[in-house]
Amino acid sequence: MSNIRNPQYDAYLHLITSYQCNLECNYCEATQYGANPSVLYTKTYPINISALKKTLNNSNKIYRINFTGGEPFLVPNIVEACIELTKEHFISFNTNLTSKKVKEFAEKINPERVLFINASCHIKELERKNLLSRYIHNFLLCKNRGFNIGAIEVGYPPLLKESDKYKKYFLEKGIDLTFWVYVGPYKGKFYPDSYSKKERKILGLTKKYIDWFHQYGKLCNVGYNVGIIHPNGDISYCFAINKSLGNIYEGIKFKDKLIRCPVKFCNCPMNMYDLPLFRKAISEVGPYDAEWIQPFKNRIKENMKNLFLERKQNYLIDNTRKLIIEKIMRNKFSRKYLLKHWI
Ligand code: SF4
Ligand code: SF4
Incomplete structure (x- = not known):
């Protein structure tokens, strides 16, 4: 039986609903992934659920759809889309968890079909926008309903100085706060490479994790069983390679080979973000025929x-x-x- 303890899916689609968000974090990465400026901060449109389902069904695969953005709960029909998708597929989320729609989501969606909710905890923004109590309320609601949920703050260098204070604060509320790497510049240095030993300790960051972002020449399964869906529905290999795999409302066609990563630094290593699928790809086609592709x-x-x-x-x-x-x-x-x- 395929469920959250033993999820069996064939492919992973990273669905960027839009780049619109109700928060304005100063370290926001959404604009750093090569997004075309014309699509940034544009309106979030409803998902065409029937066309999306038709495309997925026609490809004869079971999917993990990861909703991300911007903020995916800004999609007007996000709960309806989740209800329909979870009938056959699995979903996961990157969300700031401040939407009022989280209540309806927690009540109507089967936690067994939600692999993980990455509840990004942007502390300073939550405080500034007076949304901290809403975040905590929504988090506990999902946790108590049995969702696999984690509170994760970005390891932005100035924030790490206060990590103990914030971890203690959230623990008192019943939330285990963790920090994950910041990818980008700060005061003339580039992260995650520039973290000090002390900062790496706070993050639990070993060389193995820093190497995740240095993928040049290594094998990657984007295009084979992983793709990025852009806000207009177009599907590309990843943020660095815009070679098309179709459109989520018209049709999707994966390739039959792995590729070798063409960039020195990858902000979003899709091969590492779903390791079981990466291993599955290697066991199915092997590394030998892997293709080199031009970057975006x-x-x-x-x-x-x-x-x-x-x-x-x-x-x-x-x-x-x-x-x-x-x-x-x-x-x-x-x-x-x-x-x-x-x-
Ligand atoms: S919540 Fe996420 S998408 Fe929204 S501004 Fe903050 S980092 Fe960017
Ligand atoms: S840049 Fe693309 S091909 Fe390279 S590791 Fe990242 S996701 Fe894979």
């Missing part, structure tokens, strides 16, 4: 910006490095800059 054009732009405006050069894609060198070497002034600052 936006990532190349982002890396050019890093190089010229922020003088960051650690996370360049190898192909990008080659392209930049070829282009810049043709011009006398840029050649001088390149020789001085990069090579």
Whole structure:
């Protein structure tokens, strides 16, 4: 029997409902994943449930659908979508858990079909927006209804100094707060690589976890049994590779090979975020025929910006490095800059 203790699903779709959110965390990563600026902070539309179900059924697979955003509970028909999807598939959530709809969700959805609720606990924002008590109430509601739920705060460097205080506060409310890595810049340093020994201890972060974000040349199962659904329904391999796998309202077609990761730094290593599915992919097709794929054009732009405006050069894609060198070497002034600052 397939249930939360023994979930049997064939593929994992990371569904970005929109980039809209009711909070405004200063470390928000949603804008860092190569999203096109034209889709940022746009309205959240209802899910076309019948078209979505039809696409999933036609592909003859059982799915894990991970709702993320932005804030997925802003979707007007999110509870209806969950009711329908959990009849056959599994779901999971990344949510800030501040929506009033959480009550209806907890009452109507079978916890056995919800693999995990990552209840992101953005403490400073919750305090600022006076939503801390709503978060705690919703968390305990889900926990008491038997959902597999975790309170996870982002390990933003200035917050870690107060980690003991906040852990104690939440423990008194019956919530075990944990911290997870922050991915991004802070005061001229890039994280998670720049965490101090003390900070790594607070996070329980070993080298193995930091290596998760350094995937260049390693095997990845995106495209084979994992994909990202963008707010307009388009499905791509991952945030770095926008090669299409279809559209969630029209059809989905996975490839028959694993790939080798083309980027030096991955913000969201999908292979590590669902290890059972990654292992399943390896056991089915093996590593031998794995394909190299070109990364997302936006990532190349982002890396050019890093190089010229922020003088960051650690996370360049190898192909990008080659392209930049070829282009810049043709011009006398840029050649001088390149020789001085990069090579
Ligand atoms: S709750 Fe999440 S999506 Fe919303 S602003 Fe904070 S980090 Fe960004
Ligand atoms: S960038 Fe894409 S291919 Fe590389 S590890 Fe991350 S999810 Fe996989």
